Amino acid sequence: MSIAIIGAGNVGMALARAFTQRGEDVVLGVPDPAKYAGAVAALGPRARVTATADAIGAAELVILAVPYAATASIARSVADWGGRILVDATNPLAPGLAGLSIGTTTSGAEEIARLAQGARVVKAFNTTGAENMADAAYPGGAPCMPVCGDDADARARVIALATRIGFDAVDMGPLAAARYLEPFAMTWIHLALVQGHGRDFAFAILRRH
């Protein structure tokens, strides 16, 4: 499955590093590819960077790793996504990390799905810090990665990708569960940045059986 990552910041580069280290090819899409040429070259031959539209055009699975404000225009930029998988790793953060700008009765992911005609939208890679996406290894076990989306096949493929890079990927069912996952991301952010726990922690699920 060909993978495009839109955005080459903290999350985009972290996922690109994790995927390429496991033998996946990735294309990063950004407005100004030259700005990221050096950083992407350092990831090795499995990664390349190009303009956003070219990256989207080449991929079966597209990961949105951009500020939430940029998602609407990207979703609308393709007239028909033709069943391709669109993974929403964003969070609709309010200014100053004061909370979320939308929620409870909808979610960022559902708003993206409304705009991305024909896309199979999956929410994933939004609930933990970028450092954990680059390297999910923890001494206590695998961090969890909740995944939701309305298409079972798309969800399963993203669960497989998250598992491949070291997460305990958890099937959260339909896309409306993003209404829980975006506030869950705020829990990590609040602990990390407001309560002073730093970024070197992750949530995991403990099971009796």
Ligand SMILES: NC(=O)c1ccc[n+]([C@@H]2O[C@H](COP(=O)([O-])OP(=O)(O)OC[C@H]3O[C@@H](n4cnc5c(N)ncnc54)[C@H](OP(=O)(O)O)[C@@H]3O)[C@@H](O)[C@H]2O)c1
């Ligand atoms: N940071 C985390 O630990 C973390 C964890 C989970 C989820 N998230 C979410 O993931 C998203 C990305 O966060 P981040 O920390 O990676 O942000 P970031 O470091 O600011 O990177 C954002 C990237 O998106 C690019 N971009 C902006 N507008 C674009 C557009 N219209 N088309 C294509 N690319 C565009 C930027 O390019 P330019 O540099 O050229 O502007 C940049 O490469 C956010 O929604 C955030 O809430 C972040």
